[in-house]
Amino acid sequence: MLYNDLTKQLILLDKAQYETPTDGMVKYLVEQWFMTPEYTDDYGIFYTVYQAYKTVNKRKTYGKINLCTIFPTTGCNAQCPYCYEKGMESKNMSEQVADDLVAWLKTRTASTLHVKWFGGEPLCNKPIIDRICQRLQVENIDFYSSITTNGLLFEEDEVDKYINQWHLRQAQVTIDGTHDVYIATKNFKSFTGDAYEKVLSNVEMLSKAGVRVNIRTHITGENKQDILALVDELTERYKNNSRVIVYTHPLYEGCGEIETFSDEERALVYRNYREVSAVINATGAGPRYSIERFRTTHCMADDGRSMCVNPDGGLSLCEHHPWDELYGNIYDDNYDKAILDSWLEPAIDSVECIKCCLRPSCLRLAKCPVDEICTAQTIEYKLNKTYLAMTNAYSRYKQNTEKIE
Ligand code: SF4
Numbered sequence: 001m002l003y004n005d006l007t008k009q010l011i012l013l014d015k016a017q018y019e020t021p022t023d024g025m026v027k028y029l030v031e032q033w034f035m036t037p038e039y040t041d042d043y044g045i046f047y048t049v050y051q052a053y054k055t056v057n058k059r060k061t062y063g064k065i066n067l068c069t070i071f072p073t074t075g076c077n078a079q080c081p082y083c084y085e086k087g088m089e090s091k092n093m094s095e096q097v098a099d100d101l102v103a104w105l106k107t108r109t110a111s112t113l114h115v116k117w118f119g120g121e122p123l124c125n126k127p128i129i130d131r132i133c134q135r136l137q138v139e140n141i142d143f144y145s146s147i148t149t150n151g152l153l154f155e156e157d158e159v160d161k162y163i164n165q166w167h168l169r170q171a172q173v174t175i176d177g178t179h180d181v182y183i184a185t186k187n188f189k190s191f192t193g194d195a196y197e198k199v200l201s202n203v204e205m206l207s208k209a210g211v212r213v214n215i216r217t218h219i220t221g222e223n224k225q226d227i228l229a230l231v232d233e234l235t236e237r238y239k240n241n242s243r244v245i246v247y248t249h250p251l252y253e254g255c256g257e258i259e260t261f262s263d264e265e266r267a268l269v270y271r272n273y274r275e276v277s278a279v280i281n282a283t284g285a286g287p288r289y290s291i292e293r294f295r296t297t298h299c300m301a302d303d304g305r306s307m308c309v310n311p312d313g314g315l316s317l318c319e320h321h322p323w324d325e326l327y328g329n330i331y332d333d334n335y336d337k338a339i340l341d342s343w344l345e346p347a348i349d350s351v352e353c354i355k356c357c358l359r360p361s362c363l364r365l366a367k368c369p370v371d372e373i374c375t376a377q378t379i380e381y382k383l384n385k386t387y388l389a390m391t392n393a394y395s396r397y398k399q400n401t402e403k404i405e
């Protein structure tokens with residue numbers, strides 16, 4: 001299977017077609033940009049397409065907000081060692097700021113607004129989530145929401161509210177390991193029950209109510225066996241439940257108490273990642289990676305339609321920066337253009353980027369705190385996701401073809 005990361009085209013050749021293509025096949029591969037003359041400047045072509053697309057796209061989309069990440073609180077009920085917010089100010093949003101925020105959003109949102117609850121642990125300030133949702137409804141702002149949460153504070157008797165008032169569609173819940181590992185890692189403050197069981201039951205409750213739940217696990221150099229045992233448990237517990245997705249991600253280096261890895265440590269983490277993600281993928285419980293459309297933006301920070309609001313009404317572009325990198329606040333229309341512009345700044349391409357087959361979809365920002373290091377292992381991580389996307393696209397094609405036949 002051949003994939004062109006610039007045109008996003010996939011084609012499947014048999015062995016003979018690949019090894020000794022006929023003239024007709026060569027012509028086709030040339031026309032579809034799978035074969036280019038040796039002297040072709042691939043990077044130059046990519047860059048030209050990228051800049052042209054970016055210019056056209058910007059004109060179309062510039063303006064209204066369609067993603068608002070809200071920090072109802074920057075406080076948290078857990079104490080994960082890898083938390084990148086360690087040492088940040090812990091504060092709840094007040095009712096006044098919540099009301100002012102909705103009034104501010106009223107004239108600035110696109111036809112539908114995606115509200116993302118983030119923190120801290122957003123469920124530590126549920127009354128403010130309730131209030132913002134009620135106000136959004138009163139103001140006739142069409143919205144739906146998602147949440148990044150540890151999931152402990154969801155309650156069975158509130159599930160109707162999550163669906164009908166919060167319009168909750170998706171939750172991301174991190175499970176750090178099997179029962180005892182989870183309890184030790186989360187180290188919840190003032191919770192005496194079985195936090196692990198409560199969170200897993202909450203995942204079930206939400207998914208049954210129609211919320212898609214992405215369970216994130218973190219892979220390190222040491223926890224492969226435990227994560228494999230966890231994956232076993234989760235896939236058994238949520239089998240036949242297509243709303244629960246399990247995935248794994250290497251822990252970000254340099255976050256919280258996690259130091260930057262040595263080359264050997266990083267190699268081990270990514271080897272473990274490959275093994276665990278292959279197991280997850282084989283169970284069918286993993287994410288359905290797909291071939292993305294051609295993108296010109298990296299994330300919410302540079303898409304020109306998203307912003308984050310901290311508990312004081314301060315505005316930033318990156319969810320990892322609730323208290324710094326503020327470009328303004330909801331009480332003042334004067335924004336700091338230098339900060340806004342700095343988040344559009346792409347990372348500088350290395351010599352490797354110029355030759356890298358992933359470059360068309362590898363968009364990086366100079367200021368993104370989680371995408372700083374490119375190593376042989378991170379390239380392999382990105383390639384692995386690309387392979388999964390390719391095979392998924394092929395499976396889908398086969399299913400559709402079979403249906404037609
Ligand atoms: S994967 Fe690494 S080398 Fe390749 S384009 Fe991205 S940053 Fe550059």
Ligand code: SF4
Pocket residue numbers: 298299300301317318319320365367368369370371
């Ligand atoms: S951490 Fe990186 S990917 Fe996430 S919002 Fe900030 S800039 Fe974007």
